[in-house]
Amino acid sequence: MKYIDILERKLGRKATKAEIEAFTVMWSEHCGYSHTKGYIRQLPRVGFGGNAGIVPLDDYHFIAFKVESHNHPSAVEPFNGAATGVGGIIRDILAMGARPTAVLDSLHMDKITEGIIDGISDYGNSIGVPTVGGELRISNYYKYNPLVNVMAVGIGKNEHLIPSMAKRAGQVIVIFGGATGRDGIHGASFASEDLTGEKATKLSIQVGDPFAEKMLIEAFLEMVEEGLVEGAQDLGAGGVLSATSELVAKADLGAVVHLERIALREPDMNPVEILISESQERMAVVTSPEKADRVIEIARKHLLFADIAAEVTKTGQYVAKYNGKTVIDVPAKLLEESPEESIYDYTPSKMPKFSWIKFKDIDAHEVFERYDYMVGTDTVVKPGYGPAVMRVKGSCGYSLVIHSRADLGFQDPYWAAYITLLESVRKTLAVGARPLAITDGINYADPDVEPEGLAAQMMGLKNACEFSNVPVASGNASLYNTYKGKGIPPTLVIGMIGKLEDLNVPRPKKGPVYALGFKDFELEREKILWNEIERIAKSGHFVVSMHDFSTMSTLKSELQNVGLEMKLKIPKCEPAHQLVVVFGDVETKLPKELIGYVR
Amino acid sequence: MTRSFPKAQVVVYPGSNCDRDALWALKYVGFDAEFIGIHDHIDADLVILPGGFSYGDYLRVGAVAAREPIASEIKDFVNRGGLVIGICNGFQILIEMRLLSGALLQNSTGKFICKVVELEVSDITTPFTNYFIKGERILLPIAHGFGRYVKTDELKTNVVFRYTEDVNGSDEFIAGVSNNDKNVIGLMPHPERSIERLICSDDGLRVFLSAFNYIKLKKTQEDQKANAKVGV
Amino acid sequence: MPKYQFVIDIQYKSNVRDPRGEMIKRVLNDEYRIPASNLRLGKSIHLEIDAESMEEALKLVDKACEKLLVNTVTETYEVRKI
Numbered sequence: 001m002k003y004i005d006i007l008e009r010k011l012g013r014k015a016t017k018a019e020i021e022a023f024t025v026m027w028s029e030h031c032g033y034s035h036t037k038g039y040i041r042q043l044p045r046v047g048f049g050g051n052a053g054i055v056p057l058d059d060y061h062f063i064a065f066k067v068e069s070h071n072h073p074s075a076v077e078p079f080n081g082a083a084t085g086v087g088g089i090i091r092d093i094l095a096m097g098a099r100p101t102a103v104l105d106s107l108h109m110d111k112i113t114e115g116i117i118d119g120i121s122d123y124g125n126s127i128g129v130p131t132v133g134g135e136l137r138i139s140n141y142y143k144y145n146p147l148v149n150v151m152a153v154g155i156g157k158n159e160h161l162i163p164s165m166a167k168r169a170g171q172v173i174v175i176f177g178g179a180t181g182r183d184g185i186h187g188a189s190f191a192s193e194d195l196t197g198e199k200a201t202k203l204s205i206q207v208g209d210p211f212a213e214k215m216l217i218e219a220f221l222e223m224v225e226e227g228l229v230e231g232a233q234d235l236g237a238g239g240v241l242s243a244t245s246e247l248v249a250k251a252d253l254g255a256v257v258h259l260e261r262i263a264l265r266e267p268d269m270n271p272v273e274i275l276i277s278e279s280q281e282r283m284a285v286v287t288s289p290e291k292a293d294r295v296i297e298i299a300r301k302h303l304l305f306a307d308i309a310a311e312v313t314k315t316g317q318y319v320a321k322y323n324g325k326t327v328i329d330v331p332a333k334l335l336e337e338s339p340e341e342s343i344y345d346y347t348p349s350k351m352p353k354f355s356w357i358k359f360k361d362i363d364a365h366e367v368f369e370r371y372d373y374m375v376g377t378d379t380v381v382k383p384g385y386g387p388a389v390m391r392v393k394g395s396c397g398y399s400l401v402i403h404s405r406a407d408l409g410f411q412d413p414y415w416a417a418y419i420t421l422l423e424s425v426r427k428t429l430a431v432g433a434r435p436l437a438i439t440d441g442i443n444y445a446d447p448d449v450e451p452e453g454l455a456a457q458m459m460g461l462k463n464a465c466e467f468s469n470v471p472v473a474s475g476n477a478s479l480y481n482t483y484k485g486k487g488i489p490p491t492l493v494i495g496m497i498g499k500l501e502d503l504n505v506p507r508p509k510k511g512p513v514y515a516l517g518f519k520d521f522e523l524e525r526e527k528i529l530w531n532e533i534e535r536i537a538k539s540g541h542f543v544v545s546m547h548d549f550s551t552m553s554t555l556k557s558e559l560q561n562v563g564l565e566m567k568l569k570i571p572k573c574e575p576a577h578q579l580v581v582v583f584g585d586v587e588t589k590l591p592k593e594l595i596g597y598v599r
Numbered sequence: 600m601t602r603s604f605p606k607a608q609v610v611v612y613p614g615s616n617c618d619r620d621a622l623w624a625l626k627y628v629g630f631d632a633e634f635i636g637i638h639d640h641i642d643a644d645l646v647i648l649p650g651g652f653s654y655g656d657y658l659r660v661g662a663v664a665a666r667e668p669i670a671s672e673i674k675d676f677v678n679r680g681g682l683v684i685g686i687c688n689g690f691q692i693l694i695e696m697r698l699l700s701g702a703l704l705q706n707s708t709g710k711f712i713c714k715v716v717e718l719e720v721s722d723i724t725t726p727f728t729n730y731f732i733k734g735e736r737i738l739l740p741i742a743h744g745f746g747r748y749v750k751t752d753e754l755k756t757n758v759v760f761r762y763t764e765d766v767n768g769s770d771e772f773i774a775g776v777s778n779n780d781k782n783v784i785g786l787m788p789h790p791e792r793s794i795e796r797l798i799c800s801d802d803g804l805r806v807f808l809s810a811f812n813y814i815k816l817k818k819t820q821e822d823q824k825a826n827a828k829v830g831v
Numbered sequence: 832m833p834k835y836q837f838v839i840d841i842q843y844k845s846n847v848r849d850p851r852g853e854m855i856k857r858v859l860n861d862e863y864r865i866p867a868s869n870l871r872l873g874k875s876i877h878l879e880i881d882a883e884s885m886e887e888a889l890k891l892v893d894k895a896c897e898k899l900l901v902n903t904v905t906e907t908y909e910v911r912k913i
Contacts, residue, residue: 122711372713
């Protein structure tokens with residue numbers, strides 16, 4: 001174990017074998033964010049700290065959203081890796097008391113990996129959450145380390161917002177969902193390592209069960225509706241251990257967990273395996289003892305296993321027992337206090353002259369038409385036009401976009417992060433929305449080998465958020481995306497949500513098409529560009545903001561589907577530019593050039 | 600048992616995921632609508648078996664759901680002349696229940712397909728299509744992996760909707776069929792997803808309007824008959 | 832060239848979860864009162880191979896399994912001659 005010395009110093013004694021196993025999971029990079037905690041603390045934040053980020057949408061609803069990576073599992077087993085990636089992030093949204101309403105995915109791979117697409121399609125379609133958008137980046141850099149980042153979004157009523165912690169001693173924790181098996185044991189520590197050799201082939205595979213997930217969603221929302229849920233946490237990396245300890249540690253409370261009460265699929269599991277198993281499709285609900293029976297009844301009605309797994313105590317100690325025998329007994333807080341690696345200062349330099357590193361131009365229809373993007377009947381703008389636009393029935397709309405610039409990340413992680421955020425703002429404004437907040441997905445190679453790159457990326461994100469006045473509501477970090485020591489380009493994925501008052505989103509129409517703005521980039525001009533995009537979009541003109549206008553196959557074929565033909569000659573521009581494409585003639589003070597037409 | 604207002608029930612199977620969309624559509628056109636579970640009783644003029652993945656469709660699409668307790672309720676309801684619409688997974692369940700003939704197999708592409716397709720309305724004499732014009736072309740979304748319709752019984756196959764081009768490899772481009780009595784219809788496209796211009800198209804709206812007014816008219820006629828009998 | 836016929840039986844490895852099989856077993860147990868257990872849902876592939884000899888045919892079947900038909904991370908397979 002990496003931090004054994006720190007652990008034993010804090011415990012003031014030798015650690016037991018069970019403790020070492022538990023802390024290996026909890027203090028892994030995947031659970032503990034040792035390398036990124038310090039950077040995350042510096043970001044301007046909003047609605048942070050729960051299972052997912054929270055932002056008010058209107059007077060009655062909040063929006064919960066978060067991006068999460070499932071890179072390592074998808075590299076080993078694309079189908080199940082991608083599928084369980086969708087399942088995991090959906091439960092984060094659910095745990096806030098929100099009904100999951102949309103999924104977007106950011107995929108970086110060397111070719112369209114059928115297994116990954118099938119995994120997302122099979123799982124997402126089955127649970128009835130539409131996959132409304134995403135980005136598809138094809139490049140050889142991701143041959144051994146594909147990146148699967150999934151962003152999920154949900155809408156909840158304000159009175160249903162669920163805290164991600166216990167409130168007082170005497171409460172109980174019910175764990176419900178699918179049965180627990182050995183799947184995914186040590187998954188968290190696996191996701192924090194290089195993908196070479198024995199570790200990668202060692203079976204840590206989780207198999208998704210979308211039917212159980214769908215039942216879990218409905219059961220949990222019924223519990224919320226009946227006012228039974230006083231706190232909740234999904235079971236992800238670190239399983240029962242992580243979920244139950246987080247729930248109590250945040251509130252300075254303790255817990256006694258009874259591991260024999262966890263429904264098992266493999267009856268011969270030992271107590272520590274039960275404690276750290278990462279079996280999918282499980283949730284932990286904090287409730288009062290008198291409500292627990294009803295919680296269990298609802299879960300069972302939905303064909304799920306459920307039992308009171310733990311009591312909340314005031315001792316501050318996290319005690320796990322198996323048939324009365326103590327397995328571990330440690331301060332709950334200690335499990336959460338993973339050691340922090342020192343962070344690096346980064347002083348930004350002038351933006352370099354970037355060279356083009358092109359991603360393949362593909363028509364994304366072949367991918368997104370395998371996802372149900374309409375279930376729920378709230379998808380106002382379907383995939384293919386840029387950002388997705390969704391509505392809340394009887395209220396306003398919200399825009400969703402997921403975006404990254406790994407091509408720049410290679411050349412300057414600071415400016416890559418910065419520009420990714422600015423471009424996300426442009427995209428959001430282009431559908432007539434106002435940016436509300438972001439979720440960030442850090443995908444990085446080895447932070448021990450190249451710590452400066454990570455520092456630069458995080459500083460770029462921070463400064464861009466401050467420049468744009470757009471806070472961060474949630475995030476995820478996936479480090480050690482390396483194969484035989486060789487890493488991926490720094491790939492910061494940004495998921496941005498925006499709010500729309502008017503759902504009459506501009507659509508492409510017949511007529512001339514113009515390129516507006518500048519072929520290069522100067523930060524001082526950015527807000528002028530934003531004002532123009534906002535004004536033009538609100539005047540009913542369709543605006544496209546893309547980082548590379550030579551990859552417009554998707555839009556072209558989408559227009560063909562609705563009987564329009566688009567002919568454009570895109571002006572050459574820098575990889576970091578301030579150009580947008582506008583459909584129809586508009587008055588503007590920005591440089592404007594006729595580049596083609598739609599007919 | 601008489602009710603003056605058209606009432607619809609949506610059967611929620613474990614794993615259904617278009618149940619809420621169906622309810623929204625029913626209420627949108629004015630039905631008194633509610634959900635029922637697989638152990639409940641039918642008390643309605645129209646029953647919808649919604650889309651989704653009942654029991655995950657883990658064994659065979661619709662297979663487990665078709666054998667639930669609600670199945671005998673549905674069969675009795677159909678024998679009494681009640682109206683039933685099966686959409687997508689609901690269509691697959693009706694086929695597994697043998698209330699409609701044919702089989703639904705994996706799309707010829709081998710993949711799930713989600714898009715808006717053009718359909719031709721082939722039969723406007725059913726209670727679900729009388730608001731259409733014969734041969735009218737409409738747009739409805741599809742979202743399925745197992746929608747390839749294969750004919751098994753010529754005599755019992757009454758085609759109601761056809762795709763206007765090959766979408767999933769279905770025999771004769773068949774997208775929706777009814778039984779011979781025309782009170783049971785099953786279709787792979789989703790009319791409940793296309794009731795508003797803002798979302799997709801509003802061509803699906805008329806499926807529900809047709810059923811609504813068919814039921815209303817029948818009720819009026821029944822009332823008149825009853826009134827005539829008592830000589831009011 | 833002679834033709835050889837095979838059946839390939841593909842199953843999840845015993846330590847990999849099979850949620851589909853679990854659900855079907857549960858329905859059999861609970862709703863049909865059939866005491867089924869150890870139910871695993873796999874795939875079976877029937878195929879014919881043109882080859883000079885049985886030995887060569889078997890080699891090609893193995894290649895087909897390893898390269899495409901079987902996900903060797905999660906699945907095992909058995910080849911039977913028919």
